[in-house]
Structure formats: structure tokens, C-alpha cells
Amino acid sequence: MSQTRRRGTELENAILAASWTTLLESGYQDLTFEAVAQAAQTGKAAIYRRWKTKEDLILATLHFQNERDRLLIAETGSLRGDVLSLLRNMNRRYTKILPALFSVLLASYFNQSQLTPAQVREYVLGDRPVLMDAIIERALGRGEIHRLPPRRVIELPYALLRHEFLMNLAPTSDDVVVEMVDTIFMPIISSY
Structure with missing residues (x-):
């Protein structure tokens, strides 16, 4: 056959x-x-x-894998719940991409390709909406926050989880995810 x-x-x-x-x-x-x-x-x-x-093949591969394993955001009814859900999903996803990401980083991909990590991220994610933007819009609609926070505040949960991931080279424990949301992000975002 x-x-x-x-x-x-x-x-x-x-x-x-x-x-x-x-x-x-x-x-x-x-x-x-x-x-x-x-x-x-x-x-x-x-x-x-x-x-x-x-390098072109690697960029296309990372984009392809990202599209196959696209993150979804849950509607939990609260800003805290939505952010926790997103970070937990990201944390599970890091488990899958950890070996590939560090294989690329440690092999001097960025030096060979002349791209920055931010440029690779932009290529892989494309122009799709940032998930935290949707979470913030829902929080505004529910009255949990009263004005749009600055971009750095909106991206803070991502930055905190990425930091843990890069420093430990492993997924982050759920206790740490909850601590990041409850003791860092929620006190800052509640002022808006």
C-alpha cells in the first residue's frame, strides 16, 4: 500500500x-x-x-508549538481568580516548554540569530491580544478596579512567573503562584 x-x-x-x-x-x-x-x-x-x-526553522517551530498549546483564560468571576487561573495554566505550560526554551537559550540562539528574547516572543505570539488585557477588562466591568492600570502593572503577573521560572529552571509551586497574586499583584492592582 x-x-x-x-x-x-x-x-x-x-x-x-x-x-x-x-x-x-x-x-x-x-x-x-x-x-x-x-x-x-x-x-x-x-x-x-x-x-x-x-534559526528560521526554530522560530517557526516555537510559533507552531505555541499555537498548538494556546492558553485559554477562565471566567472565574473575580480578578484574583482569573489571574490565578491564568498563572496556573502558564505554569503547566512551562513544564512542556522548559527543555526547548533552555536548549535554545543555552545554545546561544540569540547570539547567532541577532534577535532579542523580546523579538522572539513577539514573533511566537504574533499580534494576538494579551490575555491579561481581557482579565483587566472584566475586572473593570465588575467594578473590582476603577481605572486602567499602566502596562507594567498589567504585565506584572507574567513577569513574576517568568522570573521564578528563569531563576529555578522548573515550574513554580502553586503556593508561590498564590503568594505572588495575593501579596504582590492584588495589593498593587487594587489601587486602580
Whole structure:
């Protein structure tokens, strides 16, 4: 029985999924077009037609994986509950991306690609709305806060969780997530 040849989006998705798996299993240094082609059961030419460099392939892979594992925000009925739900979901997600992220960071990806972490984040996330913006809008609608806080305050929960993640190289305990929300974020946001 002959296998149907994959084309277009189906082939691209197979390549990006194989690239993600290769990145997790082998790390940045050992991620090659040859290894990805073998894992995707396709030829190297199919990869080279889409991505000119390893860095381009990695960016596309990170974007693809982010889209496959998109975060959702729960409507809990309170600002505190919404932020806790978002941070807990992010924390679970960090467990999945931790090996790939540090494989990329520790392998000098940013030096080779001349991109900053902020530029990679922007590329991976695209122009979709920031989830904390929706949470803040709901809190305004419920009267939990009375004016729009500055951008840095809105992004504070992300920054706190990212800091824990980067300093410990591991997911954060739920007790620490609750402490960040209750003792840092909620006292600051309640002044708005």
C-alpha cells in the first residue's frame, strides 16, 4: 500500500512537529535539517524550501508549538481568580516548554540569530491580544478596579512567573503562584 504524499499545510505541520520533537530530544546544537527531515519522513529539500536557516526553522517551530498549546483564560468571576487561573495554566505550560526554551537559550540562539528574547516572543505570539488585557477588562466591568492600570502593572503577573521560572529552571509551586497574586499583584492592582 503506497503512502499518500503530504503537501502544503499538512507537510509543514509534520515538519514543525518533528522539529519540536527533535529540539526537545536533541537540543539546539543537534537540531539539523537532516534530523528534522528524517523525523518528519520527508526530504531536506522540503525544509529548505520553507526555511533558509536553522534559526528560521526554530522560530517557526516555537510559533507552531505555541499555537498548538494556546492558553485559554477562565471566567472565574473575580480578578484574583482569573489571574490565578491564568498563572496556573502558564505554569503547566512551562513544564512542556522548559527543555526547548533552555536548549535554545543555552545554545546561544540569540547570539547567532541577532534577535532579542523580546523579538522572539513577539514573533511566537504574533499580534494576538494579551490575555491579561481581557482579565483587566472584566475586572473593570465588575467594578473590582476603577481605572486602567499602566502596562507594567498589567504585565506584572507574567513577569513574576517568568522570573521564578528563569531563576529555578522548573515550574513554580502553586503556593508561590498564590503568594505572588495575593501579596504582590492584588495589593498593587487594587489601587486602580
